[in-house]
Structures are given as C-alpha cells and as structure tokens.
Amino acid sequence: MQHATLATPHDTTYLAVAGFLARYSNEGTRKLYELDLRIFTDWCRAKGLRPLVDVQRVHVELFGRHLEVERGNGPSSVAHRLGVIQNFYAVCEEDGIIDKSPATRIRLPKVWQDESKTLGLDRLELGAFLAAARVHPDPTRWALATLMGMLGLRVSEACAVQIEDYAHEQQGHRVLRLVGKGGKPATLPLPVPVLRALDAAAAGRTRGPLLRRADGEQLDRRTADRWVKALAKRAGIEKRISPHSLRHSMITNALDAGVPLRDVQIAARHSDPRTTTRYDRNRGNLDRHAVHTLAAYVAGGA
Structure with missing residues (x-):
C-alpha cells in the first residue's frame, strides 16, 4: 500500500472513491457510480473487508452473487455494477493506491440487448x-x-x-x-x-x-x-x-x-x-x- 500518510484504510478508500468520481463531468453519472460503489463498500464493511486492502477476486465474484441472489438485480444491473468496480480498481492501480486490481479477470454476466x-x-x-x-x-x-x-x-x-x-x-x-x-x-x-x-x-x-x-x-x-x-x-x-x-x-x-x-x-x-x-x-x-x-x-x- 502507498499513501501511508493517510490515517486509516477508510480514509484511503474515501479519497480513492472521490478521485474516481471526479473523473466524470456528468452529475448523473457521478451519482450513479457513487451509489454503485456505496453498495459495494457497505457489503465489504458487513463482511469485515477493507476494500483497498483485503478484497481479492473471489470477494468481487461473491459480491456479484450477492447482487443476484440477495438484491435481486438482473444481469444488466449486475454487469453494470461489477463493471464500475472493475473501473474503480483499475484507476486505483494506475494511481499506485493498490499494487494490482482484484477485479481484472472477474466474470461478468452476459447481457443480450435487442434495441428492436x-x-x-x-x-x-x-x-x-x-x-x-x-x-x-x-x-x-x-x-x-x-x-x-x-x-x-x-x-x-x-x-x-x-x-x-x-x-x-x-x-x-x-x-x-x-x-x-x-x-x-x-x-x-x-x-x-x-x-x-x-x-x-x-x-x-x-x-x-x-x-x-x-x-x-x-x-x-x-x-x-x-x-x-x-x-x-x-x-x-x-x-x-x-x-x-x-x-x-x-x-x-x-x-x-x-x-x-x-x-x-x-x-x-x-x-x-x-x-x-x-x-x-x-x-x-x-x-x-x-x-x-x-x-x-x-x-x-x-
């Protein structure tokens, strides 16, 4: 972990989320992604996991099952939320906040769309x-x-x-x-x-x-x-x-x-x-x- 001057992992997570959301100029997009990340961090907290320290790929996969089974989200919603988590961890990796993203190779549900x-x-x-x-x-x-x-x-x-x-x-x-x-x-x-x-x-x-x-x-x-x-x-x-x-x-x-x-x-x-x-x-x-x-x-x- 870098940025050791931050007091706690919670502070690091807060700043990492804030920095990730600041990348998006559209207010609606920021609010949507903030909600997605809040759902994920709340789940991590309930499991005793620190998002930027303890989470591994298996945890992100289990969170996907949580979305499906316990929250009743459909494939498109699950794919969207897991995709936001993927992007978040990718940015954290690029910024040197974490060494490696735990979400790089997670399996996203297939979503078939027919605009017709x-x-x-x-x-x-x-x-x-x-x-x-x-x-x-x-x-x-x-x-x-x-x-x-x-x-x-x-x-x-x-x-x-x-x-x-x-x-x-x-x-x-x-x-x-x-x-x-x-x-x-x-x-x-x-x-x-x-x-x-x-x-x-x-x-x-x-x-x-x-x-x-x-x-x-x-x-x-x-x-x-x-x-x-x-x-x-x-x-x-x-x-x-x-x-x-x-x-x-x-x-x-x-x-x-x-x-x-x-x-x-x-x-x-x-x-x-x-x-x-x-x-x-x-x-x-x-x-x-x-x-x-x-x-x-x-x-x-x-």
Whole structure:
C-alpha cells in the first residue's frame, strides 16, 4: 500500500472513491457510480473487508452473487455494477493506491440487448407525432420533437441546446454544434423542417436556452418527458413512449429508409457500429439477406 500518510484504510478508500468520481463531468453519472460503489463498500464493511486492502477476486465474484441472489438485480444491473468496480480498481492501480486490481479477470454476466424491441415509432407514427407537434400552440414542443425525432438528440442534449449553438454555417449548411455523451463534440446539419422549428422556438431571440418551459426557465428532462407523452396522445399513438423513443425512431427509420449503416452510425454518434445494428428492425428480414445478392453475383460469372 502507498499513501501511508493517510490515517486509516477508510480514509484511503474515501479519497480513492472521490478521485474516481471526479473523473466524470456528468452529475448523473457521478451519482450513479457513487451509489454503485456505496453498495459495494457497505457489503465489504458487513463482511469485515477493507476494500483497498483485503478484497481479492473471489470477494468481487461473491459480491456479484450477492447482487443476484440477495438484491435481486438482473444481469444488466449486475454487469453494470461489477463493471464500475472493475473501473474503480483499475484507476486505483494506475494511481499506485493498490499494487494490482482484484477485479481484472472477474466474470461478468452476459447481457443480450435487442434495441428492436424498444418502443420506437414507425414512419407513419413518427410523421403523425411531428405533425401534432407542429400545430401545437407552443412552438417549443415542435422544436423538441424535431431535435429528438429527426436529429436523434438525447433528451439531455436537446434540453441543453442554446440559440447560439445553431447560429453557424459550415460547407453551405446551417449546423447545430453540441457536446454530446462522454463530452464528445458534434456538428449536425439542420434540414429545412428542423431549422424552421428551431427558429419558431427562438421567436426572435438571439441568445439563451432554445427550449424553455412556460415559466421561462430552461427545459428539463422531466418536463420534456411529459411533453413527449402528451404529444403522442394528441397524435393518436397508443403505445407508451419516452423521449428516448424519438431518438430510437430516428435511427430505425433512417435504416428502414435505406441509409447505409455507416452513415446512420455517424448520425447517431455511436462509437461502435454494433450499437447501431441493434436498432435495425428489419435485420432478420430474409428478403434482405446477403446471400441473395451473392447468389446473383456468382451466377452472373458462371
């Protein structure tokens, strides 16, 4: 152990956790990871284990079983929490707080995700949703709908848009500049329908939050969620949707329209194309299977 000037292992753990959480700029992420680590350190304390002194790989594995059996966490929650612990110990190792991480080779539960089962909107439903937003007395609803349903912004990104963020031109296009998930900057072109919606919400203003609540304050996620559900009802959409359903709808409809996967991945700002592929509702369509094109190609050379 290093940092011997610290009075007790508890002090070391506290500072190690604080340093780990300080790496994340997003407040929601910090709170989530803090909760995950608190659950783990409380379990260690109940077992008489000091997290940075006594814990070995077997203890982390047993904590995973504790999450499954005693806390009733599903595979995705267990994988998430064990992943946070892995990252925490990896940082502690890099910082010289511990000699070697006890969580490097722990076994994470397999998590199968199928984004195609998420309640997104098909082409007609998305069109009806945008139409209901366009005729709403408050143009802010229209802007919110287009930012998420046509540009694929996450709800937190849409709420954070400032009027100055889309007062730019690049390569002959009006563009929106934002900082997305993980602090990654992005530049998105604005189609004419989207630009009209944003200008309507700005209502002549040149600075400040684009999307505002009725009290003039910047739109928040909770209000955005309420607006999305109300617009879906006005559009006659019976399925229960959330703001993420609109981002999901942008991706699935782009794929359904025949936009190449690589282009949709860039538009969605996914770092891994496999994430985009999971959204493809028609990937199981046998009519689109690659063997048909291959058979025709080979037959042409026979």
